[in-house]
Amino acid sequence: MKHRAIKRRNVVIGIGATAGAAATGGIALSAQASTGAAPAQTADAAQALAFDKDAYTELITTVTTDDGDKEVTYHFWKAITYVAKPVDEKYQSLNVSVPVKIDGKAVDASDAPILLANAVGGYMPSSVADAEGVGGGGAGAPGGGRSMAVNQLLALAAGYVVVEPGARGRTLKNADGAYYGTAPAAIVDLKAAVRYVRANKGRIPGDTDRIVSAGTSAGGALSSLLGASGDSTLYASYLAELGAADASDAIFATGAWCPITDLEHADGAYEWNWGANKLSDGTTVDATVSRELRAAFAEYQASLRLRRRDGHGLLTARNYDDYLVTQYLQPSATRYLAALSDDERVAYLADNPFITWRSRRATFTWEDFLAHVGARKKDAPAFDTFDLSSPENNEFGAGTTEARHFTAYGARHDTSGVGGSRVASDIPEKLDLMNPMHHLALRNPGRSRHWWIRLGTKDSDTSHTVSANLAASAAGLGDNVDHRYYWDEGHGANTDPADFIAWIAEVTGHREK
Numbered sequence: 001m002k003h004r005a006i007k008r009r010n011v012v013i014g015i016g017a018t019a020g021a022a023a024t025g026g027i028a029l030s031a032q033a034s035t036g037a038a039p040a041q042t043a044d045a046a047q048a049l050a051f052d053k054d055a056y057t058e059l060i061t062t063v064t065t066d067d068g069d070k071e072v073t074y075h076f077w078k079a080i081t082y083v084a085k086p087v088d089e090k091y092q093s094l095n096v097s098v099p100v101k102i103d104g105k106a107v108d109a110s111d112a113p114i115l116l117a118n119a120v121g122g123y124m125p126s127s128v129a130d131a132e133g134v135g136g137g138g139a140g141a142p143g144g145g146r147s148m149a150v151n152q153l154l155a156l157a158a159g160y161v162v163v164e165p166g167a168r169g170r171t172l173k174n175a176d177g178a179y180y181g182t183a184p185a186a187i188v189d190l191k192a193a194v195r196y197v198r199a200n201k202g203r204i205p206g207d208t209d210r211i212v213s214a215g216t217s218a219g220g221a222l223s224s225l226l227g228a229s230g231d232s233t234l235y236a237s238y239l240a241e242l243g244a245a246d247a248s249d250a251i252f253a254t255g256a257w258c259p260i261t262d263l264e265h266a267d268g269a270y271e272w273n274w275g276a277n278k279l280s281d282g283t284t285v286d287a288t289v290s291r292e293l294r295a296a297f298a299e300y301q302a303s304l305r306l307r308r309r310d311g312h313g314l315l316t317a318r319n320y321d322d323y324l325v326t327q328y329l330q331p332s333a334t335r336y337l338a339a340l341s342d343d344e345r346v347a348y349l350a351d352n353p354f355i356t357w358r359s360r361r362a363t364f365t366w367e368d369f370l371a372h373v374g375a376r377k378k379d380a381p382a383f384d385t386f387d388l389s390s391p392e393n394n395e396f397g398a399g400t401t402e403a404r405h406f407t408a409y410g411a412r413h414d415t416s417g418v419g420g421s422r423v424a425s426d427i428p429e430k431l432d433l434m435n436p437m438h439h440l441a442l443r444n445p446g447r448s449r450h451w452w453i454r455l456g457t458k459d460s461d462t463s464h465t466v467s468a469n470l471a472a473s474a475a476g477l478g479d480n481v482d483h484r485y486y487w488d489e490g491h492g493a494n495t496d497p498a499d500f501i502a503w504i505a506e507v508t509g510h511r512e513k
Helices: 019-023 043-048 146-157 185-199 218-228 233-242 263-274 287-304 320-339 342-351 366-373 391-395 408-412 427-434 436-441 464-476 497-508
Strands: 057-065 068-081 093-102 114-117 161-165 211-216 253-257 356-358 361-363 450-456 480-486
Touching: 057 146, 068 146, 093 146, 114 146, 114 185, 146 161, 146 211, 146 497, 161 185, 185 211, 185 218, 185 233, 211 218, 211 497, 218 253, 218 436, 233 427, 253 497, 263 287, 263 391, 263 427, 263 464, 287 408, 287 464, 320 342, 320 361, 320 366, 320 464, 320 480, 436 464, 450 464, 450 497, 464 480
Parallel strands: 114 161, 114 211, 211 253, 253 450, 450 480
Antiparallel strands: 057 068, 068 093, 093 161, 356 361
């Protein structure tokens, strides 16, 4: 799909009386951080979180779709604060974009699906406050929202409502040097954004019962977590402290690209997947560390008792290589090769003789696949590093402590001199708050029932088992799961955005008016 980013004309029509406040940050109150489902609110708090339907700017953008260019006229609400007691309005605000005309034809988006697209990358802060239109929000790290803005643009061109929330992230510090964006701040903020949208049913355009989240990398993890943890009471005190709207935070469907999640088991999963691969400089990782982490992963995987989606029994560390190859990798290569011209396919196969192409089907071994990917991206451990240098160590920082261990293995092998030999007492709860697998294991009744999960086959930012376990867990609960891998693509890839937009229409039952 060809995509030309926003071609915008500066058209400003019908700005309501309160548009100035909404366009520059909405409600301005103060706050503190927290976790989950809010109690009944006062009338004043509810009024403060009322969506002002007249406070928009009218914009025009051109979106290139598979069916050609579409000129979309839309109403844009900017930087609406979504909690009554924000810690930081720059990040705790959202933008709303609603199409009103497509190629000159009026559009009624009153009951359209709502795409809730976060722009979080690397668990960094993400703000939409400076965006000048749909898809303009950005993240503080690669793999966040700007590379995924095509989803928002295509959604708008399909007649959907687009909501883009900001969220606090791990590097934010106050004047006293205390970190206020570490776990679970980002997921609490996104839940609060969902609550704001749902509390404004009938005021905000779109079907608030058909919210579909989307995110990439850490944003994909948070999108997965939104889907898995809907209405969980674990977050109640955090949401109440922010003055979140008194509404549900459950979403209808989840879109997650290369989710960096299940962090407490990610080191073992990484070594199971990439342990045989060298680093980019040709060196190998510590063999003892790699072996011990692989053993830990085997125990964890056995404890999950997930069933293979191909119907061949339980999914274990012993058979996971076969499962990935047959369920995901060979089908991915087959789709890729089938889409090439005959000459292109011959050339690709000549360059990649490890692939056997017979009867229009690609086959190869796990070992050959690993060799094809090449260098692993991360050392061992990949996430809970012994020296506390990883972004994930920072994600679990607290108070004025920048980074902390979040696994017993990492703490036991600490080399920082400040991490201690045990994880802090609050870490187990924070891990549950940040892990979608925890909520799926509990069969959370408020979870999303529809899942779109994507990953590049050359993505060594995390293990391929992470998204596959997520898919197997949701599918095992009877949920609708569409999980695929993009052949030869790396971290943050999104090669089928038009299909995602069509999938939203399919699962929500939306029909254009």
